[in-house]
Amino acid sequence: MDQNAPETNDIPDVVVRRLPIYARTLDYLLTEGKSSVSSQELGERINVTAAQIRKDLSWFGEFGKQGIGYDVEKLLGHINRILGLTVNWPVVLVGLVYLGQAIARYAGFREKGLHIVALFDADPTKAGTILNGLPIQGDEEIPRTVATHGVKLAIVAVPATKAQEVVDQLIAAGVRGILNYAPIIVQAPEGVWVRHIDPVSLLHSMTYYLAREQAT
Amino acid sequence: MDQNAPETNDIPDVVVRRLPIYARTLDYLLTEGKSSVSSQELGERINVTAAQIRKDLSWFGEFGKQGIGYDVEKLLGHINRILGLTVNWPVVLVGLVYLGQAIARYAGFREKGLHIVALFDADPTKAGTILNGLPIQGDEEIPRTVATHGVKLAIVAVPATKAQEVVDQLIAAGVRGILNYAPIIVQAPEGVWVRHIDPVSLLHSMTYYLAREQAT
DNA sequence: ATGTGTGAATTACTTCACAGCG
DNA sequence: CGCTGTGAAGTAATTCACACAT
Numbered sequence: 283m284d285q286n287a288p289e290t291n292d293i294p295d296v297v298v299r300r301l302p303i304y305a306r307t308l309d310y311l312l313t314e315g316k317s318s319v320s321s322q323e324l325g326e327r328i329n330v331t332a333a334q335i336r337k338d339l340s341w342f343g344e345f346g347k348q349g350i351g352y353d354v355e356k357l358l359g360h361i362n363r364i365l366g367l368t369v370n371w372p373v374v375l376v377g378l379v380y381l382g383q384a385i386a387r388y389a390g391f392r393e394k395g396l397h398i399v400a401l402f403d404a405d406p407t408k409a410g411t412i413l414n415g416l417p418i419q420g421d422e423e424i425p426r427t428v429a430t431h432g433v434k435l436a437i438v439a440v441p442a443t444k445a446q447e448v449v450d451q452l453i454a455a456g457v458r459g460i461l462n463y464a465p466i467i468v469q470a471p472e473g474v475w476v477r478h479i480d481p482v483s484l485l486h487s488m489t490y491y492l493a494r495e496q497a498t
Numbered sequence: 499m500d501q502n503a504p505e506t507n508d509i510p511d512v513v514v515r516r517l518p519i520y521a522r523t524l525d526y527l528l529t530e531g532k533s534s535v536s537s538q539e540l541g542e543r544i545n546v547t548a549a550q551i552r553k554d555l556s557w558f559g560e561f562g563k564q565g566i567g568y569d570v571e572k573l574l575g576h577i578n579r580i581l582g583l584t585v586n587w588p589v590v591l592v593g594l595v596y597l598g599q600a601i602a603r604y605a606g607f608r609e610k611g612l613h614i615v616a617l618f619d620a621d622p623t624k625a626g627t628i629l630n631g632l633p634i635q636g637d638e639e640i641p642r643t644v645a646t647h648g649v650k651l652a653i654v655a656v657p658a659t660k661a662q663e664v665v666d667q668l669i670a671a672g673v674r675g676i677l678n679y680a681p682i683i684v685q686a687p688e689g690v691w692v693r694h695i696d697p698v699s700l701l702h703s704m705t706y707y708l709a710r711e712q713a714t
Numbered sequence: 715a716t717g718t719g720t721g722a723a724t725t726a727c728t729t730c731a732c733a734g735c736g
Numbered sequence: 737c738g739c740t741g742t743g744a745a746g747t748a749a750t751t752c753a754c755a756c757a758t
Binding site (some may be wrong): 384479493 | 511583587601607703
């Protein structure tokens, strides 16, 4: 439902999905001046058991010191390397109505190795407009631009009705990972990863519990 | 890491999280004019096995007809009832920089029973500004407004450094479910649900696989 | 003492496979 | 037949608990 995990034996996807959270938290610990952290302490910050953190990390090596814990900076470096974040990743963004514009302006991507290098929107009246330093291009430019930048990652923030079409174009152009904000599960072939962001579904999964309580 | 699931024995949270996706897809099927659907067909749209859908639904009752499948409209009604979506849920939104503004303007919440009833931002120069028909209030108004509307759900789109503080205020005011867009895992007491949206982490979980391939 | 790394045990989730109904 | 609902079987993920290193 969420992603198509092609033959990536070895490490479970749940583990991979937790690594970025560990990295983010180590980053915060670093800015707080902490140089060392135990799995216990790290776990408390993110509601994960200490054992889980240790087991997750053990898939990749031995990064801790018995009796001490983990060196924050070193562990962060290890995780960043594991996630392929020693290089910057060019990313394209498709769909520039409100949400897309907000994404284009968000500094958090660039700070974390994700550089938005091109913006696309199907609306021809937007073409040429500069947004956060980048010109908006028409969707027909996707193939050329994706190819010239060697872009592997895309963010899709178009209406649900257009999402599959845009995703197909992106994949045809060479994109291999897609972050989809449209409220629809898009299909992708083997070898392409897709992650969905669906705030309405997340809220609905909470109304389930809240509705239940009121009845009690 | 993602949510604190207090004593909600019975139905697994993974199941609850899939229900909104089923509902959304049934909705699309309905607009496409389909009146009946099999678990197989529904599953193909969202990359879930037919058995999983049947098992998930069986937690709540028997909604299908052997040899036929499910009546789209009826099943949608059942799921909406299960999710507590027979009523509208008032929601407040805190944080109105770019992302928050985009959220405030997004029509998709209201269409799905989630009515944004109040907007808050800590920036006093924003106070009083009308956004999408609602006045922006200062954070100090949170307790009164949340109480008068009986708000149980909140969306948080403030910077990471402010997120925990805002969440604490919201919970103190009576909020029981929080959708957090800030890139930090916020803490909440038993009985409060939290869901996180973290695009950077999702992208990083894909760079992991992409980096691996290039090496191959 | 303290806290990691890890097999073993446990718990949770998914898929199988088929009886039974329309 | 065709497709649901569901126990049973099979996988996967998490937690336990402890040997061992500092």
